[in-house]
Amino acid sequence: MSRFAQRYAYLRRLVDRRLSSVVKHSEPRDLADASRYILRGGGKRVRSTLVLLSCEAVGGRVQDAIDAAVAVEMLHNFTLVHDDVMDNAPTRRGRATVHTRWNLNTAILVGDTVLGLAYRSLLRSTTPNIRRAAQLFTEGFIDVCEGQAFDLEYERRRIITLQDYYRMIGKKTGKLIATATELGGLLGNGSLQEVDALRTFGTKIGRAFQIQDDLLDVVADAKAFGKTIGGDIVEGKKTFLLVQAFQYARGTDRKVLRPLMAGQTPPATHAARKRLIATITDIYQRCGAIEAARNQIRRETAAGIRALHALRPTIARDMLQWFSEMLVQRNF
């Protein structure tokens, strides 16, 4: 394992340990159990790691940002619990979702509570800029909700352009990643210019990260991914691939894509779903949407890394670069 990979594993464990001990009480029982279940559910801890590395990249220490890092991770988990309800998702990271394992009411309340615990953790940060930190966090939170609302709205719209797509993912995914890097810079007491650079880095990387996620739905290793391959296709999600392919495709291909874009009902049988996934994946490949996704990921990542050049060259900065490259090259 490289030194960076070791460091990442260390930071991830640090965050995991903190998240494991957040819920201390055992009552009300379902709420306490389900909150613990969520916070101990693992995950890549991307956002918290970005908070910590961004803090270090401006000369701060891990301990300056750990409360905020844990808070951002909880904010992310809050969105997962509520999104899973809205998307009717039965599993997440290979485990039953809260509304499946418990029920709808518990899922709503667990989401709400985890968000409250996130603010509690954030407000423990010992920075003179606590107002600014809480404001950043709050704007991230509001945008994530709006992004999810756009996502739901797009399910009912007939045509989604790339511009619509970028607006949606900018709020739903990108903003929280930019919040993570900006918050890290703020808590590390970075200069205005450094904090700006970190936000730009986060925005670009967040975009690349989401396009990569869309791409993985089609090309990932199913087992490592923890989700069903082609899930986005079956659910008619407005991914980068679909939106781009609909723009590129002509003739029969475009006709095949049209009902997907218009939000057709998913096929009823397993065999029909498999056929649909194969057909659509083929079109994505043929019309150049997959290549366009890979190019776009590369461009956004490069732009993000360029923004990092405004920071002094440090090991932490190099590690931020390593981490973002790893994220967008992942196959899980």
Add this chain to the structure above:
Amino acid sequence: MSRFAQRYAYLRRLVDRRLSSVVKHSEPRDLADASRYILRGGGKRVRSTLVLLSCEAVGGRVQDAIDAAVAVEMLHNFTLVHDDVMDNAPTRRGRATVHTRWNLNTAILVGDTVLGLAYRSLLRSTTPNIRRAAQLFTEGFIDVCEGQAFDLEYERRRIITLQDYYRMIGKKTGKLIATATELGGLLGNGSLQEVDALRTFGTKIGRAFQIQDDLLDVVADAKAFGKTIGGDIVEGKKTFLLVQAFQYARGTDRKVLRPLMAGQTPPATHAARKRLIATITDIYQRCGAIEAARNQIRRETAAGIRALHALRPTIARDMLQWFSEMLVQRNF
């Protein structure tokens, strides 16, 4: 109209106006529409009025606390939207609930967003104590979620004691009212002792307020109340009246109450529901539960008002007393 009533009407309009202008954008459409619908839904604005009056009672100005007052009102509205989903409530204040008029997903997201907007407003408060203010607000928020979880849990429990009941309402209702008064004192730059007194006042008044709410379910003027009389009985809610009556009642009465306490299925027909409400109301009356509720409301209110004596005698303090007495004597 008395001077106090006029002042209350003025503060209420002030809060209403601020709430009306919170949502400025029009997209994503459902989210924006439903958020506006909620924030313009009226209500007594009890919590925001308490923030403002508490601020004045320690020598602060309305403008010092208005952002926090609006925030507390939004926090309250967030809980209403999510609670209505969990309770399957079709109407609230005489209007369709969000999940009825729109759908479940919009209701979840509107709740989340309104909470985000609440934090945004709170964080605008110009106080050197912004960390403490946000912490108070967050602890109120977490407790409200836990209180709701206890409420749901109690639906499945066979026996609820008065102690259980007080724990639940202390979190679900009392805490947010205590948060309102404490926050007002903090933003008005009150002394530690003054802020403490305001918290105690809020805790007591909050308790009285909830018992009054339980009582109104049975004795209110249906039209002014905006809810169906006997709704708590039909739904088997663990109210003060039920818990107290179950403790007081003997013989047949206790036998009649037992299935209600154990969470029986609500009667299917309108006539059967009416009969159940009449029977139970009769028992509440006969066994002394209604009288006990009235006594308890009086005791808690008196204790709350006693706590106010730690503040200097001002018009604002008198108005706080007037406001709390009005609240617990209301029949709507």
